[in-house]
Amino acid sequence: MKKLFSILVIAATLSLILVLNSRLGQVPPLGKFLDPFHGFWQNNTESISLDDHSTGLAGLSADVQVLFDKQGIPHIFAQNMEDLVMAQGFVHGCDRLWQMEFQTHIAAGRLSEIIGSKGLEIDRYLRRFGLKYGAERSLRLMERDPELLGILNAYTKGVNAFINQLEYADYPVEYKLLDYKPEPWNNLKTALVVKLMTFDLTGKDTDIELTNAFNLFGSDLFTELYPEGKDNIDPIIPPGTPWPEPEIDLDTPAYTIPGMPINKGFEENPNADNGSNNWAIAGSKSKTGSPILCNDPHLSLNLPSLWYQVQLSCPGYNVRGVSLPGAMGIVLGFNDSIAWGMTNAQRDVKDWYKMEFTDDKKSAYHFGDSIIQTKQSVEEIKVRGAATFFDTITYTHHGPVIFERDHQGDTSRVDMAMKWIGHDATQEIKGLLLLNQAKNYGDYKEAIEYISAPSQNLVFASVSGDIAIWQFGTLPVKWPGQGRFLLDGSNPQHAWHGYIPTDHAPQIKNPVRGFVSSANQYPTDSLYPYYYNGNFINYRNQQINSVLSNSDQFGIEDMMELQTDNYNLRTAETLPFILALLQKEKLTDEYGGYLNDLQQWDYQYSATLTEPAIFEAIYDTLITLVYDEVLKADQPVTMPDEWMLPYLLKNNPGHIIFDMAGTDETETAQDIVTLAFLRGIDRIRKWQAENKQPLTWANYHNVTLSHLTRTIEPFSIDQIQTNGSRESVNAVQSGHGPSWRLVASLENPIKAWGLYPGGQSGNPGSIYYSNLLDYWAEGKYYELLFFHSADEDHEGIIARLKLSPK
Amino acid sequence: MKLIIQIGAIALITYLLMQVFPWWTIVIVPFLVSLAANEKGGRSFLAGFTGIFLLWFVHTWVISMQSGSLMTQKIAALFGLPNTFLLMIITALIGGLCGGLGAWSGFHARALFAGK
Numbered sequence: 066m067k068k069l070f071s072i073l074v075i076a077a078t079l080s081l082i083l084v085l086n087s088r089l090g091q092v093p094p095l096g097k098f099l100d101p102f103h104g105f106w107q108n109n110t111e112s113i114s115l116d117d118h119s120t121g122l123a124g125l126s127a128d129v130q131v132l133f134d135k136q137g138i139p140h141i142f143a144q145n146m147e148d149l150v151m152a153q154g155f156v157h158g159c160d161r162l163w164q165m166e167f168q169t170h171i172a173a174g175r176l177s178e179i180i181g182s183k184g185l186e187i188d189r190y191l192r193r194f195g196l197k198y199g200a201e202r203s204l205r206l207m208e209r210d211p212e213l214l215g216i217l218n219a220y221t222k223g224v225n226a227f228i229n230q231l232e233y234a235d236y237p238v239e240y241k242l243l244d245y246k247p248e249p250w251n252n253l254k255t256a257l258v259v260k261l262m263t264f265d266l267t268g269k270d271t272d273i274e275l276t277n278a279f280n281l282f283g284s285d286l287f288t289e290l291y292p293e294g295k296d297n298i299d300p301i302i303p304p305g306t307p308w309p310e311p312e313i314d315l316d317t318p319a320y321t322i323p324g325m326p327i328n329k330g331f332e333e334n335p336n337a338d339n340g341s342n343n344w345a346i347a348g349s350k351s352k353t354g355s356p357i358l359c360n361d362p363h364l365s366l367n368l369p370s371l372w373y374q375v376q377l378s379c380p381g382y383n384v385r386g387v388s389l390p391g392a393m394g395i396v397l398g399f400n401d402s403i404a405w406g407m408t409n410a411q412r413d414v415k416d417w418y419k420m421e422f423t424d425d426k427k428s429a430y431h432f433g434d435s436i437i438q439t440k441q442s443v444e445e446i447k448v449r450g451a452a453t454f455f456d457t458i459t460y461t462h463h464g465p466v467i468f469e470r471d472h473q474g475d476t477s478r479v480d481m482a483m484k485w486i487g488h489d490a491t492q493e494i495k496g497l498l499l500l501n502q503a504k505n506y507g508d509y510k511e512a513i514e515y516i517s518a519p520s521q522n523l524v525f526a527s528v529s530g531d532i533a534i535w536q537f538g539t540l541p542v543k544w545p546g547q548g549r550f551l552l553d554g555s556n557p558q559h560a561w562h563g564y565i566p567t568d569h570a571p572q573i574k575n576p577v578r579g580f581v582s583s584a585n586q587y588p589t590d591s592l593y594p595y596y597y598n599g600n601f602i603n604y605r606n607q608q609i610n611s612v613l614s615n616s617d618q619f620g621i622e623d624m625m626e627l628q629t630d631n632y633n634l635r636t637a638e639t640l641p642f643i644l645a646l647l648q649k650e651k652l653t654d655e656y657g658g659y660l661n662d663l664q665q666w667d668y669q670y671s672a673t674l675t676e677p678a679i680f681e682a683i684y685d686t687l688i689t690l691v692y693d694e695v696l697k698a699d700q701p702v703t704m705p706d707e708w709m710l711p712y713l714l715k716n717n718p719g720h721i722i723f724d725m726a727g728t729d730e731t732e733t734a735q736d737i738v739t740l741a742f743l744r745g746i747d748r749i750r751k752w753q754a755e756n757k758q759p760l761t762w763a764n765y766h767n768v769t770l771s772h773l774t775r776t777i778e779p780f781s782i783d784q785i786q787t788n789g790s791r792e793s794v795n796a797v798q799s800g801h802g803p804s805w806r807l808v809a810s811l812e813n814p815i816k817a818w819g820l821y822p823g824g825q826s827g828n829p830g831s832i833y834y835s836n837l838l839d840y841w842a843e844g845k846y847y848e849l850l851f852f853h854s855a856d857e858d859h860e861g862i863i864a865r866l867k868l869s870p871k
Numbered sequence: 872m873k874l875i876i877q878i879g880a881i882a883l884i885t886y887l888l889m890q891v892f893p894w895w896t897i898v899i900v901p902f903l904v905s906l907a908a909n910e911k912g913g914r915s916f917l918a919g920f921t922g923i924f925l926l927w928f929v930h931t932w933v934i935s936m937q938s939g940s941l942m943t944q945k946i947a948a949l950f951g952l953p954n955t956f957l958l959m960i961i962t963a964l965i966g967g968l969c970g971g972l973g974a975w976s977g978f979h980a981r982a983l984f985a986g987k
Contacts, residue, residue, distance in 0.1 A: 071979035078902075078972040082895050085969065096969065099962040100894035101930035105946050106962075109938035233893070238942060779948035830942025 088244040091776075098241055103234040105241055108830040115864040121871030124151060124222045130855035131156065131866040136847060137825040137833040139866075140376035140385075142855035147219040149379040150393045152868055154223025154250070157373060161390035161827040162227065163237035164369045166247055167773055169254040169391060172196045172261040174446065179243055181449040189456050192444045193467045195488050196264055200256035202490040208252070213495055217252040220393045224250035237828060242777065258391035259494065263487045265364065266409045266519035269600065272417045273329055273481075274703035276550040279322045281698055290705045290722065293549075293598065294591055299607045301522060301534060301583045302571045304590040309569050311594040317544040318558035323419065323551050328478050328700050329468050340602055341408035342628070342794055344582035344609055345526040345534070347575065348811075352620045356526035356811040359624050360397055360406020361803040363796045368770045368780060368834065370823030371804050372396075376851060377501070384501040385851050387805050387821065394497045397805060399817055399851075402504045403527045404809035408583045410520035410536050412599040415485040416547075416561070418463045418554030422480060427459045427466065431555040437462060463554055464488055482554055484561060486539045491517035506531045506574065513537040514567060522583035528811045533574040534581035536588045540565045545596045565595050580613045582606065584794075603708045604634040604792040621818070624808045629844035630794040636680060637668040639711040643683070646718060646738040659746050670790035672763035677790060681766070682752075683745030690737050690744075694726055707792070714738070763787060766799050770822055770838070772829070780829045785822075787842035795844070808846065818846035873910070874918055880904055881922030881970065897923045897966055898973035905977030912978045919974025924967030931959040 085096030098104045115133055122129070127144040129152045134140065139156045143149035157165060170176055174192035176184030208214045228247050240246060279287045341362040348354045364371055372387035377395060386398015397406055422439075423429045429438045439459045446454040459466040461482045468481040496515030503509045509525050513535060516523075520538025525531070541548075541561045552559040571588040573581060584605035588597075612627050613619075644664060652660060659679050666676040691710060695702045713720050718734030725732050732740075749760065758764040763786045772780035789797030796802055807819040822841040826833035840847060850861050885900040892899075901919030910918065935943060940955055947958040 068983060071983050074972075074979045075976045078898060078976040081969060081972055082898055085965070086895065095965060096894045099965055100889075100897075101927050101934060101962060102889040103894060105942060106931055106934050109934055109940060109942045238946075777949060779945040828942075829945050830938075832939065832941065834941075 093242050093244055097233070097244075103232075105238050107234045108238040108241075108828060111826065111828070111831050111833065117865045119867035119869060122151065122155060122223070122226050122868040123871040124219070124226065125868060125870040127870065129868040131868065132852065132855065132857075132862045133864040133866070134850050134861045135863055136374070136820075136837060138374045138376070138850075139825075140850070140852050140855075140862075141378060142852075143379040145379055146382065147215055149377055149382070150216050151219040151223035151226075153375060153377060153388070153393055154220040154225075155227050155868065156375065157388070157390045158224040158227030158250075160825055160833075161369055161373060162224075162247060163239045164773060164827050165224070165250075165254070165258070165391040167239070168261060169257045172200070172257040172264070173254075174444070177446055177448040177454070179245055179449065182451050185446065185448060185454055188446050189444075189454075190467070191264075192446070192456065193458050193465050194264070194268070194483070195465050195485070196257060196260040197253075198465070199263075199485075199488045199490075200253055200260045202488065203259070203492065204253055204256040206490040207256070207492050207494065210492070210495065213492065216393060216498070217255060217494075220255060221250050221252055238830065239774065239777075243774075255392050255494070258389050259491075260487055262389065263519045266521075267412075267414050267485070267487065270413055270415045270417075271600065271703040272413075272415075272548065272551055273327050274701050276323055277327060277698065277700045277702045278695070279550065280324060281694060281702055286721070290709060294587070298587045298590070298603070299610050300586060300590055301536065301581075301588045301606075302573050302590075303576060303578060304592075306573060306576075306589075308589075308592060308594050311542075312566055312569065313542045313563050315542060315544040315547075315562055316558070317546075318556065320546060320559075325479075327551065329481075340411070340585035340605075340796070342582075342584045342605055342609060342796070343406040343408045343522065343524040343534075344580060344613060345404075345524050345532040346613060346619055346624075347532050347579040348530050350579045350613075350617045350619055351810075352618050353810060353812055355528070355813075356530060356532050357619065357621065357624050358399075358404040358406060358524060358526040358532075358809045358811065359628055359807065360408075360524065361628055361796075361806045362397065362407065362409075363802055364804040365801055366768075366770045366804060366822055368772050368782065368823055368829070369827035370821050370825075372821050374821070374825060374849075378852070378855075382502050383851075383853070385817070385849060386807070390827075392494060394494065395501050396497060397807065398501075399807075399809045399815055400501060400503070401815065402529070403509065403525060404807075404811060404815065404817070405500060405503075405509070405526075406524045406807060407521040408524075409585055410522055410538060410540075410588065410599070411585045411601050412520050412536075412538075412540055412588075412597055413548055414518070414520060414539065414541065415483060415487075416463075416552055418461070418482045418484065418552050418559065420461060420463075420466060420480040420482050420554040427480070430461060432462070433555070433557045461554065463560065479551075481551070486518045486520075486541075489517060489539060491515075491539075493517065505529060506533060509533070510535075522588070524581055524583065526809070526811050528813050528815060530811075531575055532581050533572070534583060535572040536570050536583075537567065538570075540570060540595075540597065543596050543598075546598075547596070549598050569595065578614065579617070582609050582613060584609055601706075603706070605794050605796065608632060608634050608794050621808060621810055621816075625818070625844070625846055627794060628803075628806055628808065629788065631670040631788045631790065632794075633668050633670055633677075633790050633792045635707065635711060635792040636677075636684075636790075639684070639714060640666070640668070640680060642711070642714040643687075643738050643742075646714065646735045647742055648735055648739040651739050652742070655750075656743065656746050659749070660742075669788075670762055670793050670795075671788050672786045673761050675760050675762070677762040678752075678760055678765035679746070679749055681790075682748045683742050686745040686748065687738065687741035690725065690741050691722055694722075697726065766790075768797055768802070768842075769800050770835070771800055782835055782838065785838070785842050788844065803841075806841070806846065807849075815851065817849040817851065819849050820847050873908070874914060877904060877908055877910065877915075877918040878922040878925070881919060881974070882926040885923060885926055885970075895969075897927070897969050898976075901970045901974035902977040902980070905974035906981050909981075910978065912975060915978040916971040916975040919977075920967040920971030922974075923970025924963045927966035928959060928963035931962055935959070 174188040343360040376385040384400040386395040499512035585602040586606040768785040769783040789795035809817040
């Protein structure tokens with residue numbers, strides 16, 4: 066009996082070890098995780114020691130010096146390009162390893178390996194979408210260039226040098242929480258980082274949603290509500306700029322929009338608001354007489370921060386700006402001679418084709434008079450804690466089949482293949498590295514040739530005094546209307562027929578008006594000889610251009626003020642009509658105060674004001690009431706462009722769209738605006754009752770930097786007190802906004818200011834995780850130190866790291 | 872006195888070995904110490920529990936002295952704990968429980984070998 070008890074005690078102890086060494090549901094393995102010697106307690110330290118020190122790095126050919134400034138930003142000085150890139154890989158690894166790996170796992174459709182079956186539908190979707198397929202093709206192309214191959218390999222070596230020295234105690238805390246291990250980095254992951262950016266910026270389209278809108282509203286109403294182009298556009302290239310004769314002229318085929326509602330299946334579109342501002346003013350418009358360049362890309366605001374600041378220097382190469390963790394070089398920034406910035410082109414570079422397969426197995430399909438065989442691949446998706454999932458992907462010559470007729474057993478769907486520029490073999494990295502060392506306009510132009518996707522508006526300014534903007538990238542030639550709706554995959558005329566030559570892409574150098582700018586609007590006036598469509602924005606551009614036209618004496622602080630300008634032109638163009646249409650006699654006393662506030666407001670979206678919250682609650686309600694048909698549809702339908710509702714309120718308050726479905730009366734804009742006002746205020750009052758904080762814009766829209774997992778809430782930061790709105794130049798939204806702000810003065814030597822929301826370190830236990838956030842929220846800037854030698858003795862340098870060959 | 876020596880030996884040996892070995896060292900060391908020391912069951916558990924509890928608690932305390940405890944605060948919030956001190960206590964308790972069970976198992980292993 067005693068023996069049995071002894072055995073039980075020993076067995077219980079062994080079981081306890083096993084239990085505390087295993088992950089139970091969402092709970093990390095507690096023994097491992099809580100261990101003060103190896104567990105999360107060890108993540109209370111900095112990811113890179115910011116004391117002077119040195120370490121060996123296998124593969125280096127000579128010593129590399131890394132200077133860290135007060136913001137924890139590394140300035141890397143190497144003797145040659147490969148050493149430089151290897152050191153960049155090393156510091157990226159030190160500060161951002163978990164983020165780099167997590168993001169490339171997502172891109173490769175491997176999320177389920179980390180989070181289990183919750184990730185399966187995302188993995189299936191992204192594998193079909195083909196980020197990995199595109200990355201593999203790009204990598205094969207890049208690796209044929211021996212110089213580029215050397216650079217890719219050097220970066221991978223740098224990241225792996227960091228990974229190889231890690232023990233469990235050193236793992237970024239997310240590995241410990243989710244209980245898994247880092248794997249070796251490779252060149253494919255670097256290629257995936259670029260494709261993920263392409264996906265974020267071109268992955269959104271509305272082909273299916275517009276097709277459904279056409280069928281919902283019928284031809285006449287659709288044409289009215291969803292017109293192409295706009296009368297008062299303020300395009301990127303000033304109207305009247307002469308255009309070349311098109312090299313490719315396509316015959317427009319007879320085309321009928323498919324007359325059936327379509328369901329998609331997977332729901333995983335990138336944020337529709339991804340956009341940005343950039344501009345450059347000529348020396349003639351600045352106080353210093355030198356050009357000034359500004360850029361702020363608007364993207365999802367996450368932690369760890371999307372960008373990583375770094376200065377990269379070796380003989381013939383000295384550049385500073387932001388890099389993407391996982392890829393070498395600088396994406397946005399400046400060097401000794403030039404500065405550049407990007408905004409998204411918003412062009413539709415992704416089209417959908419309804420396929421007619423010959424059999425249920427999708428082994429072949431009709432194309433013109435012929436039958437073409439498909440290629441199929443079986444994707445093996447490993448799922449943590451569950452059986453491996455096998456998904457067959459069918460490839461047509463258009464591209465992979467994403468949505469299938471019988472997806473999830475529902476046979477009402479359509480087989481749809483996707484044509485997307487992200488599948489092309491491209492070498493953006495080579496283009497970026499060329500841009501990083503560009504000295505002048507000619508070099509900039511040469512670099513552009515290699516950057517295919519995502520298509521961007523690349524603004525340029527040089528110390529020598531040039532300013533320019535170019536909408537570059539792979540842009541398909543299309544017949545009018547091609548790719549706005551679902552296309553016919555069996556009709557050869559519906560396929561893509563070549564690309565717009567780079568020289569014919571919208572561009573301008575040193576325009577008469579003394580500035581270039583872009584904010585995701587239409588690139589050209591209607592005289593541009595090539596057809597294009599896309600998701601173009603309408604308000605920020607007008608505000609930027611109006612400010613830039615107003616003075617010839619801009620200082621740096623004026624540029625910062627414009628970048629953080631909170632005036633909302635859409636609201637300014639809408640609120641007066643809402644107030645005019647409002648049936649004030651229907652408002653009881655408790656609504657009167659809110660009305661008073663709105664009447665006196667100057668359309669500034671400041672953090673501490675109540676008016677933006679009141680207006681947005683009303684306007685959100687108004688949209689759902691006016692476009693109730695869209696929201697009630699059984700299929701995904703896109704809303705009309707953002708300017709359509711203000712336009713109708715102003716010009717056509719009796720429009721049938723204001724009549725609500727399912728009521729006996731025929732409502733007009735007056736009725737709907739009044740209803741929206743009452744319901745919007747009720748929303749605000751409900752918010753006030755539920756929240757203990759005062760009603761302010763910042764409290765109401767709650768700007769949040771979410772941790773990439775979206776589930777570990779203490780690693781996110783919410784309730785950030787900051788100004789701005791979606792339509793303001795300072796386009797701060799709840800989880801989205803200026804992910805990097807740069808103001809560069811092209812004096813000699815160049816001076817620059819900038820920051821991003823977050824910090825250099827990916828470690829939530831580091832002060833450098835979010836040390837730049839306060840200044841960002843306040844609209845302040847840090848001067849971007851730019852050194853010319855590792856020996857420089859500057860008060861801003863707080864630590865030096867020496868990396869030596871091993 | 873003997874108990875205090877045991878507690879000290881467990882804490883010290885575990886501290887040294889944990890520089891190299893993973894967390895389950897806190898079970899193995901008390902097991903072996905208790906196997907070597909001829910001690911009663913209840914007292915062996917106490918030695919293992921106290922030795923590891925103290926070692927882990929002191930180490931979390933040293934870490935919180937040396938750092939800003941930013942990570943500790945976030946993990947405490949993640950676990951729904953009101954403060955970091957409670958997380959230190961929970962950590963030390965789990966460590967102590969492992970140490971105590973390890974030592975108690977050592978006592979019972981000895982009993983099994985001795986054929987009692």
